[in-house]
Amino acid sequence: MERVPILKIGTTLFVSIQIDLQDESVVRLQEDLAEELAATGARGVIIDITAVEIVDSFIGRMLATIGSISRLFDAETVLVGMRPAVAITLTELGLSLRGVRTALNAEKGLALLNSTVNGTA
Amino acid sequence: MDELPIRTGDDVVRVRQQVRVVAAQNGLSLVDQTKLVTAASELARNALVHGGGGLARVEVVTSGTGKPGVRIDFTDDGPGIADLDLALTDGWTSGDGLGLGLSGARRLVDEFELTSKPGSGTSVVVTKWSR
Amino acid sequence: MQGNYLPMDVDSSQGRMGAYMRDHQDKVVGRWTELVVTGLRGRSSAVEVRREFDDLYSLVIRVMSGADEQAAGELRAVLAELSRSRARNGFSPRETALAVFALKDAVYELVTDATDLVPEYLVFSRIMDDLGLHTFEIYAAAREQIIADQAAAMLELSTPVIRLWEGIIAVPLVGTLDSARTQLVMEKLLETLVATGAEHAVLDITGVPTVDTEVAQHLLKTVSAVRLLGAECIISGIRPQVAQTIVALGIEFGDIATKATLADALLHALNRTGYQVGKA
Numbered sequence A: 001m002e003r004v005p006i007l008k009i010g011t012t013l014f015v016s017i018q019i020d021l022q023d024e025s026v027v028r029l030q031e032d033l034a035e036e037l038a039a040t041g042a043r044g045v046i047i048d049i050t051a052v053e054i055v056d057s058f059i060g061r062m063l064a065t066i067g068s069i070s071r072l073f074d075a076e077t078v079l080v081g082m083r084p085a086v087a088i089t090l091t092e093l094g095l096s097l098r099g100v101r102t103a104l105n106a107e108k109g110l111a112l113l114n115s116t117v118n119g120t121a
Numbered sequence B: 001m002d003e004l005p006i007r008t009g010d011d012v013v014r015v016r017q018q019v020r021v022v023a024a025q026n027g028l029s030l031v032d033q034t035k036l037v038t039a040a041s042e043l044a045r046n047a048l049v050h051g052g053g054g055l056a057r058v059e060v061v062t063s064g065t066g067k068p069g070v071r072i073d074f075t076d077d078g079p080g081i082a083d084l085d086l087a088l089t090d091g092w093t094s095g096d097g098l099g100l101g102l103s104g105a106r107r108l109v110d111e112f113e114l115t116s117k118p119g120s121g122t123s124v125v126v127t128k129w130s131r
Numbered sequence C: 001m002q003g004n005y006l007p008m009d010v011d012s013s014q015g016r017m018g019a020y021m022r023d024h025q026d027k028v029v030g031r032w033t034e035l036v037v038t039g040l041r042g043r044s045s046a047v048e049v050r051r052e053f054d055d056l057y058s059l060v061i062r063v064m065s066g067a068d069e070q071a072a073g074e075l076r077a078v079l080a081e082l083s084r085s086r087a088r089n090g091f092s093p094r095e096t097a098l099a100v101f102a103l104k105d106a107v108y109e110l111v112t113d114a115t116d117l118v119p120e121y122l123v124f125s126r127i128m129d130d131l132g133l134h135t136f137e138i139y140a141a142a143r144e145q146i147i148a149d150q151a152a153a154m155l156e157l158s159t160p161v162i163r164l165w166e167g168i169i170a171v172p173l174v175g176t177l178d179s180a181r182t183q184l185v186m187e188k189l190l191e192t193l194v195a196t197g198a199e200h201a202v203l204d205i206t207g208v209p210t211v212d213t214e215v216a217q218h219l220l221k222t223v224s225a226v227r228l229l230g231a232e233c234i235i236s237g238i239r240p241q242v243a244q245t246i247v248a249l250g251i252e253f254g255d256i257a258t259k260a261t262l263a264d265a266l267l268h269a270l271n272r273t274g275y276q277v278g279k280a
Helices: A021-041 A057-072 A084-092 A108-117 B009-026 B030-049 B101-108 C014-021 C025-039 C046-065 C067-087 C093-111 C115-157 C178-194 C213-228 C240-251 C262-272
Strands: A006-009 A012-016 A046-047 A076-080 A101-103 B002-006 B054-062 B068-076 B111-116 B122-128 C163-166 C169-172 C200-206 C232-236
Touching: A006 A021, A006 C093, A012 A021, A012 A108, A012 C067, A021 A057, A021 B009, A046 A057, A046 A108, A057 A076, A057 A084, A076 A108, A084 B030, A084 C178, A084 C213, A101 A108, B002 B030, B009 B054, B009 B068, B009 C163, B030 B054, B030 B068, B030 B101, B030 B122, B054 C014, B068 C163, B101 B111, B101 B122, C014 C046, C014 C093, C014 C115, C025 C046, C025 C093, C046 C067, C046 C093, C046 C115, C067 C093, C067 C115, C093 C115, C115 C178, C163 C262, C169 C178, C169 C262, C178 C200, C178 C213, C200 C213, C200 C262, C213 C232, C213 C240, C232 C262
Parallel strands: A012 A046, A046 A076, A076 A101, C169 C200, C200 C232
Antiparallel strands: A006 A012, B002 B054, B054 B068, B068 B122, B111 B122, C163 C169
16 A cells, blocks of 8 residues: 655645555545644645546545644645646536635645735735 | 456556546547546445445447447446435435445536446446547 | 448349449449539539549449458448548538439449349349438538537637736636536636636626526536636626526525626736735
C-alpha cells in the first residue's frame, strides 16, 4: 500500500497526491494527517491534487472529512490544483466539497492560509 | 473485450486505468474520459464493497451512426439490491459511503442499465459515446 | 464494422448472371452512365462517372460470380465512400441513391430478352436494393455529421471567455443555457481560470431569455465548478422580470453574488481584489 508523504513547512502541512490512490491509501492518509495535526499543532493543511486525474465520491468524501478533522484541530485546509475535468465531473456527481477551501495552486493556497491566519480575510 | 476481476482495492485502480486507456483510444474527450473513469471507479468499488467482489467487462462498441463508444459491464454475486428505485435516488445509503455511488455514476454516462434481485447479485452496464 | 451482410444467395448457378454481365460490360456501363448523368443534371461529367462506374461494375460482377468473399465488403465500402462524398458536396438523397438503382435499370434492359436469367435477375435485384438502402444510410449519417459539426462550431463561437481585468474574467451568455452549452461554458471557463490564474468569474445572463429552474441549476453547477478551482463567481445581468421569476420559483442563489449589470459585477470584483475605483 502506498503511503502519501506529509511535509511540514512552518505551521503548514503539505500533502501532494501524485499517484492513483486505492481506497486503503486514502483512508491511511486521513489517519496520518489527523496524527500529524495533533502532534505538530499545524495551523494549515494544503492538499495538492494537481496530478490527480480522478476524484470519485469516496476520495471526494475523504477530502471533505479531512477538512472537518482539521477544523477540530483549529487548522484550515486548502485543496489546490484541481483539474478542470475533475471539477466538472465532481460537480456532475453532486459533490461541491463545501467546507473545504480551494485555490488554483499551492502558492495561492498558502496566501489564502496566511490571510486567514492573520485575520485579514 | 477486457475482463477485469474485482477482488481487491488494487483491482479497482486497475479498472480505472484500463477504462482510461480504452476511452482515450476511442475518441472520448478528456472530460468524457474523466467522467467515465470516475463512474467506473464508483461501480467497481460497489461491486467490491457491497457485492463481495465481481467482474468488469470493458468493450468498445459502435453506435447506429458509426460513432465509437465504451461499454462496461459490472457484475457481482452479492446480496443484490432490494429496492432499485431507492438505490437510484440521491442520498441513499446502505452501509459506508454508497450514498452517491449509483445515481452519481448514472449522471456521468450516456446509458445506464441496472439489474439486481436480492439473492442473485447485481449487474450495471454503462456506456459512454464519443461526440 | 457492424451492419447487415449482402444476401449472399449467389452460388455457382448465379455465375451465369455474372458472366453475362461481364460479356456486356461496355454496353451496360455505358447505359448506366447515361442514366445517371441525365439524373445528375450535369453536375458530374460523363467521363468521371464512367470511370467510377467501370470500377464499381467490376466489383458487382465479382459479387455476382459468388466466388469472391471479399468482394461484397469491398463493394459496400466503395459505395459508402461515394455516398459520403455526395453528401459532402450537396447532392440530394435521390441523386446519391440513383447510382445504384440506375444499374438495376441498365441490367434489366440487358436481360429483357433472356427469360432464363429471370431468377438470377431477381437475386441481383435484391442485392441492388440492399446496396441502395446502404448507400442512403451512409448518406444520411454523413449529413447528420455535417449538421452536428456545424452546431458544435456555432456553440464554440458563441461562448467567448473575456478577460475583463487582471484576475477577472467574464462569460457573456447569449441565448438559451442548455446542458450542452453549460458543459462548454464550464470547460472554457475553467481552462481560462487555469491559464490566467483569475480568482473572479462573471457570468452575465443579460442575453439569456428565460431563467427557469433548469437554467438556474446549470448556473449553480457552473458556480460550483468554478469554486473548486479557487475562484468566485458573480452572476450579472439580472433583469427585473428574471428577478421576479427566480423568486417566484423559489430558486435560491445563496451566497453567490448577483448583480444587475456587468459594470456592477466588475466593480464588485475589483473591490474584492483590493482596488478602489474613483475619478482622477
